[in-house]
Amino acid sequence: MVLKRKKESYKELKIVHGVFDERTLMTFYRLINKLDISAISMLEEGKEAVVLSGLRKEKELIIIKVYRVEACDFKKMWKYLVEDPRFKGVNKRTHAVVKIWCQREFKNMMIACAAGVNCPTPIAFKDNILIMSFIGDKGVLARRLIDVRPDNPKELYKMVLENLRKLASAGLVHGDLSAYNILLWDEPYFIDFSHGTTLKNQNALELLKRDIKNINSYFSKLDIAVKDPEDIFKELIKLIKSKSE
Numbered sequence: 001m002v003l004k005r006k007k008e009s010y011k012e013l014k015i016v017h018g019v020f021d022e023r024t025l026m027t028f029y030r031l032i033n034k035l036d037i038s039a040i041s042m043l044e045e046g047k048e049a050v051v052l053s054g055l056r057k058e059k060e061l062i063i064i065k066v067y068r069v070e071a072c073d074f075k076k077m078w079k080y081l082v083e084d085p086r087f088k089g090v091n092k093r094t095h096a097v098v099k100i101w102c103q104r105e106f107k108n109m110m111i112a113c114a115a116g117v118n119c120p121t122p123i124a125f126k127d128n129i130l131i132m133s134f135i136g137d138k139g140v141l142a143r144r145l146i147d148v149r150p151d152n153p154k155e156l157y158k159m160v161l162e163n164l165r166k167l168a169s170a171g172l173v174h175g176d177l178s179a180y181n182i183l184l185w186d187e188p189y190f191i192d193f194s195h196g197t198t199l200k201n202q203n204a205l206e207l208l209k210r211d212i213k214n215i216n217s218y219f220s221k222l223d224i225a226v227k228d229p230e231d232i233f234k235e236l237i238k239l240i241k242s243k244s245e
Contacts, residue, residue: 021069023095027127028066035124035131037062043141048072053139061134062123063141067098069128077101085200098128101194106130108172108196115170117163119190135183135191142185145218150184153222160188160215161232168236171243172196175207178214199240209233 032040037054043063044051052064074097081087081100086107090100102125109122109132120132136142150156160182167174167190174181175195183189197204212233216226 024066024069024128027129028064031124031126031129031131032064037064037131040064041139053134053141056123061136061139063120063132063134065102065130065132067102067128067130069095069098072098072101074098080195083201083203084197086198095128102128102130104196105192105194108193111170111172112167112190112193112196115166115172117166117170117190118159118187119193135185135189137185142183142189144180145182145184145188146179148184150222153219154224156184156188157215157219157224157226160219161227163188163190164211164215164232164236165239168239169243171198171240173199173201173204173208173240174211175204177211179218199237205237208236212236 031037032054036057038058040052040054042050043053047068049065049067052066054062054064056062072094074094078090078092078097081090081097081104084104087100087104090097106122106125109119112119113121120135123131123133125131134141164174164177173196174190174193175197176192177190181190181192183191195207197207199205201207209229212229216229216232220226
């Protein structure tokens with residue numbers, strides 16, 4: 001579905017996809033006009049968010065991620081947020097939680113980009129809407145790692161670990177890394193940073209161990225030798241701590 005850049009045409013989104021309440025619709029309309037976004041198309045519908053593509057200033061492909069407000073598990077989101085020392089004072093109201101959740105992903109992506117991690121470039125956010133660069137070409141979104149059979153898994157594994165090192169050097173744990181949250185477009189690109197947190201989070205170490213376990217589990221199934229998870233963990237912790245000192 002491709003939508004024209006007119007306010008009234010976005011009402012179709014609310015009806016068809018059940019995600020654009022009046023508040024979200026107005027935020028969406030203001031953002032796409034402010035950033036001069038057109039040729040908007042629906043790409044994916046997930047439990048937590050819907051993902052659209054668009055053209056910024058008629059030449060730059062971008063992604064628009066709209067977090068669902070009514071259907072989200074805001075209690076679970078709130079729990080993750082308050083465990084992050086950067087967001088302790090978040091209000092328990094649903095819309096406030098989703099808004100901070102979106103802001104958290106934007107900030108984490110800013111940190112990742114500054115560290116040289118392969119990931120989408122964050123462009124803007126407002127309330128429950130996040131806009132970022134498009135990973136792919138000619139409107140075709142890069143596929144998730146879980147959905148492809150990589151040609152050179154050994155080299156790809158090295159690149160994933162290098163991105164993990166860069167993220168750790170920036171003092172950040174992804175928190176939800178797996179083959180489902182990595183796009184493959186010549187190189188691996190980390191996505192979905194909403195769970196990202198710092199080492200000051202009391203659950204950061206467990207989240208980091210889970211990230212390593214998920215990555216090793218995927219690549220070990222491709223018949224390549226993976227590094228000892230404890231060695232990876234120690235290396236990344238050392239990098240994270242050096243950032244926080």
